[in-house]
Amino acid sequence: QVHLVESGGGLVKPGGSLRLSCAASGFIFSDYYMSWIRQAPGKGLEWVSYMSSSGDTIYYADSVRGRFTISRDNAKDSLYLQLNSLRSEDTGIYYCARADEGRFQHWGQGTLVTVSS
Amino acid sequence: DIQMTQSPSTLSASVGDRVTITCRASQSISYWLAWYQHKPGKAPNLLIYKASSLESGVPSRFSGSGYGTEFTLTISSLQPDDFATYYCQQYHTYWTFGQGTKVEIK
Numbered sequence: 157q158v159h160l161v162e163s164g165g166g167l168v169k170p171g172g173s174l175r176l177s178c179a180a181s182g183f184i185f186s187d188y189y190m191s192w193i194r195q196a197p198g199k200g201l202e203w204v205s206y207m208s209s210s211g212d213t214i215y216y217a218d219s220v221r222g223r224f225t226i227s228r229d230n231a232k233d234s235l236y237l238q239l240n241s242l243r244s245e246d247t248g249i250y251y252c253a254r255a256d257e258g259r260f261q262h263w264g265q266g267t268l269v270t271v272s273s
Numbered sequence: 274d275i276q277m278t279q280s281p282s283t284l285s286a287s288v289g290d291r292v293t294i295t296c297r298a299s300q301s302i303s304y305w306l307a308w309y310q311h312k313p314g315k316a317p318n319l320l321i322y323k324a325s326s327l328e329s330g331v332p333s334r335f336s337g338s339g340y341g342t343e344f345t346l347t348i349s350s351l352q353p354d355d356f357a358t359y360y361c362q363q364y365h366t367y368w369t370f371g372q373g374t375k376v377e378i379k
Binding site for chain 1: 317
């Protein structure tokens with residue numbers, strides 16, 4: 157059974173940093189592309205970043221490019237998102253998801269990031 | 274960038290109703306469209322992929338159709354568990370979600 161568990165969220169001041177983690181189990185992690193998606197309070201879903209199975213292909217949404225960095229450790233079955241230069245508009249729930257031919261077939265429960273002074 | 278526009282934003286319906294949600298892409302995305310159901314505090318759930326393929330384990334009352342720029346999600350007979358927010362998502366060029374359609378109890 158596919159299981160994705162995010163962690164690392166919390167309260168951070170504007171301009172601060174956080175590192176989110178996503179622990180995967182129940183499937184061969186190194187075979188799959190992975191992604192981060194977020195949801196601001198009262199808003200819809202927004203795709204954030206995407207990484208290929210080997211890590212050699214990476215995409216970012218314009219809203220986070222240059223501030224966020226996606227990475228993975230296939231030996232640890234884990235996906236990461238480094239969040240730098242955080243802004244109030246980055247506040248929200250961050251989900252990791254397993255991608256299958258581009259669609260997001262499995263999602264974690266999410267971790268909450270709050271950017272506030 | 275490809276923009277996705279859903280309508281309506283909110284839909285009030287009763288158990289047993291047939292419900293249709295529309296999603297329009299700003300340019301052709303072929304059949305690279307997915308639909309998700311999302312409930313507060315839960316992980317989003319994939320319902321439909323490639324515009325009309327039903328994800329494994331999803332009830333057959335859910336169906337999708339469309340190609341190019343116009344797509345629909347239909348729930349043939351609304352059940353109590355179906356009150357949620359629904360999102361379309363294109364995956365033709367990067368990934369973009371629609372703004373969501375909240376299905377409420379009438």
